Amino acid sequence: MTSYGYGHEMDAQPGAATGTPLVVLDHVNKHFGDLHVLNDINLTVDRGEVVIVIGPSGSGKSTLCRAINRLETIDEGTIAIDGVELPDEGKPLAQLRADVGMVFQSFNLFAHKTILENVTLGPIKVRGVPKAQARAEAMQLLERVGVANQADKLPAQLSGGQQQRVAIARSLAMKPKVMLFDEPTSALDPEMINEVLDVMTSLAKEGMTMIVVTHEMGFARKAANRVVFMADGLIQEEATPEEFFTNPRSERAKDFLSKILTH
Numbered sequence: 549m550t551s552y553g554y555g556h557e558m559d560a561q562p563g564a565a566t567g568t569p570l571v572v573l574d575h576v577n578k579h580f581g582d583l584h585v586l587n588d589i590n591l592t593v594d595r596g597e598v599v600i601v602i603g604p605s606g607s608g609k610s611t612l613c614r615a616i617n618r619l620e621t622i623d624e625g626t627i628a629i630d631g632v633e634l635p636d637e638g639k640p641l642a643q644l645r646a647d648v649g650m651v652f653q654s655f656n657l658f659a660h661k662t663i664l665e666n667v668t669l670g671p672i673k674v675r676g677v678p679k680a681q682a683r684a685e686a687m688q689l690l691e692r693v694g695v696a697n698q699a700d701k702l703p704a705q706l707s708g709g710q711q712q713r714v715a716i717a718r719s720l721a722m723k724p725k726v727m728l729f730d731e732p733t734s735a736l737d738p739e740m741i742n743e744v745l746d747v748m749t750s751l752a753k754e755g756m757t758m759i760v761v762t763h764e765m766g767f768a769r770k771a772a773n774r775v776v777f778m779a780d781g782l783i784q785e786e787a788t789p790e791e792f793f794t795n796p797r798s799e800r801a802k803d804f805l806s807k808i809l810t811h
């Protein structure tokens with residue numbers, strides 16, 4: 549199996565988190581007007597750890613992801629990546645953002661650029677990687693996610709599942725320290741969900757630190773170290789996937805699970 553090349557983390561398995569904090573949210577609060585969308589969030593994600601964020605629509609999951617990437621500002625508290633607090637703006641922010649890969653529900657590829665260009669653009673522009681090297685690394689990543697033969701096509705010529713795998717390759721090309729996934733499979737036709745989850749599962753097995761908003765329980769059971777359940781802007785409970793899905797403690801979680809399990 550080709551590896552993504554994360555050195556010492558390559559042989560890690562889920563459960564093999566190293567115990568050193570990589571993403572630390574400390575008393576994070578955010579409001580949208582009267583809405584307290586992030587309510588005193590404290591969350592530490594260790595290097596190599598895979599954390600699933602689950603919860604009802606509107607509970608603040610996307611805002612949490614966007615705050616970690618500083619696509620949203622926060623009102624109070626701190627967010628640090630690898631010991632560095634998120635900078636406000638400018639080049640330090642661009643650098644730090646490059647350390648935090650993000651994959652959205654909508655694939656967000658550049659529509660008028662080829663698949664290969666989509667993957668090489670960031671490394672060339674932000675990381676200053678020479679073109680030839682960027683292309684070689686991009687082709688390896690596209691190979692790894694199974695779409696190397698589509699490299700010269702435009703995004704619209706690919707299926708949703710293929711586009712989402714390209715979006716993952718594009719994020720990985722920046723060699724991020726952590727990957728955020730915000731409902732990466734919820735816009736996909738059912739038959740394409742697994743091809744994306746398979747890529748994410750192998751990434752998790754290779755030791756990538758991941759924060760994943762998803763309701764895919766199979767993936768959570770296979771790949772996650774921890775489930776964080778959010779509702780109303782609060783982290784309501786945290787548990788292992790097994791504990792959470794078989795024995796949720798809070799009424800909110802029980803209610804939520806009964807709804808997603810019935811269909």
Ligand SMILES: Nc1ncnc2c1ncn2[C@@H]1O[C@H](COP(=O)(O)OP(=O)(O)O)[C@@H](O)[C@H]1O
Nearest residue numbers: 580583585603604605606607608609610611612
């Ligand atoms: N830019 C915004 N302005 C105002 N309200 C927002 C904005 N973004 C999200 N919200 C609100 O914040 C709440 C949480 O949204 P979100 O983080 O997208 O939740 P989730 O991803 O869990 O569904 C929702 O009530 C949503 O309507």
Ligand SMILES: [Mg+2]
Nearest residue numbers: 609610611730
């Ligand atoms: Mg959301």
